[in-house]
Amino acid sequence: SAVISQKPSRDICQRGTSLTIQCQVDSQVTMMFWYRQQPGQSLTLIATANQGSEATYESGFVIDKFPISRPNLTFSTLTVSNMSPEDSSIYLCSVGVGGTDTQYFGPGTRLTVL
């Protein structure tokens, strides 16, 4: 299994500002994933973060809006830039572990943009 922590757990931000979310894993993993869950919705993959290379973004998500860092095999950050109320969501990171590649998720960061 994997133990994943995220900081902050929640935040309330003003429109036009940026927030950086941290994700820490208790073991080394090749790929880390960032998801967004809008209110009442299911999860949507934002991007895949590989250590040592640029993140791969899904359709509808761009690096200027969601820059990602992956400085080592246990840590990643996601920045939500120039926020608007539509960015209010829970942001979750996840990793795959073990031979079965079971996916484990962090506790999430609940973001509210006013």
Add this chain to the structure above:
Amino acid sequence: KQEVTQIPAALSVPEGENLVLNCSFTDSAIYNLQWFRQDPGKGLTSLLLIQSSQREQTSGRLNASLDKSSGRSTLYIAASQPGDSATYLCAVRPVAAGNKLTFGGGTRVLVKP
């Protein structure tokens, strides 16, 4: 493109009744299917993972079946308890998508005492 559907979207049962949650997917080319539980405002907790070669997995009161050819999985929760109240999400890992998961919309479960 893989699509995952969960029906019903919400379910309310009296305590002690068995829960049956359904998940369907459009493309049978998957590596595995995973069931998660999510409490309000929280992250996801992995419940069960079924490999594409398996037909079911069991953990305590939970049993998940997989019929890959028909694109269906069912999560059974025996003797439901109020603590089982949560949203249950299924996700598939399509062969064509590498390590990415495709999620269903979830089933919100309420177990009444």
